Amino acid sequence: xxxxxxxxxxxxxxxxxxxxxxxxxxxxxxxxxxxxxxxxxxxxxxxxxxxxxxxxxxxxxxxxxxxxxxxxxxxxxxxxxxxxxxxxxxxxxx
Numbered sequence: 001x002x003x004x005x006x007x008x009x010x011x012x013x014x015x016x017x018x019x020x021x022x023x024x025x026x027x028x029x030x031x032x033x034x035x036x037x038x039x040x041x042x043x044x045x046x047x048x049x050x051x052x053x054x055x056x057x058x059x060x061x062x063x064x065x066x067x068x069x070x071x072x073x074x075x076x077x078x079x080x081x082x083x084x085x086x087x088x089x090x091x092x093x094x
Contacts, residue, residue: 001073006030012048014060020073022080025087029076030060 007015014030021027032053034043043064045053053060063069 007033010048012046012050012052014049014052018072018076020076020080022077023084025080025083027076027080027083028059029072030056030058031072032060032062034062034064036065 002019004017004019005015006013006017014032016031016033017028018031019026019028032045032049036043045062061072063072
């Protein structure tokens with residue numbers, strides 16, 4: 001798994017880009033990280049973040065806890081495996 005911090009970009013862009021290769025397939029996801037120690041009202045997306053998420057057509061999500069990070073990694077691996085199996089059926093051109 002690769003992680004690149006992107007919080008410095010600002011303007012609503014997510015805090016990190018995460019890449020994972022599983023079953024020969026690469027998946028990239030954008031992650032907005034919120035502090036689970038804060039009260040829920042302090043974990044809301046900013047207006048810039050809301051606008052960015054509304055406009056983005058790719059994979060992106062908000063993560064609030066370590067449990068969410070573990071679940072996210074599993075979801076990425078499942079997506080990669082599904083793409084690999086779909087390719088094997090001849091549905092994607094390599």
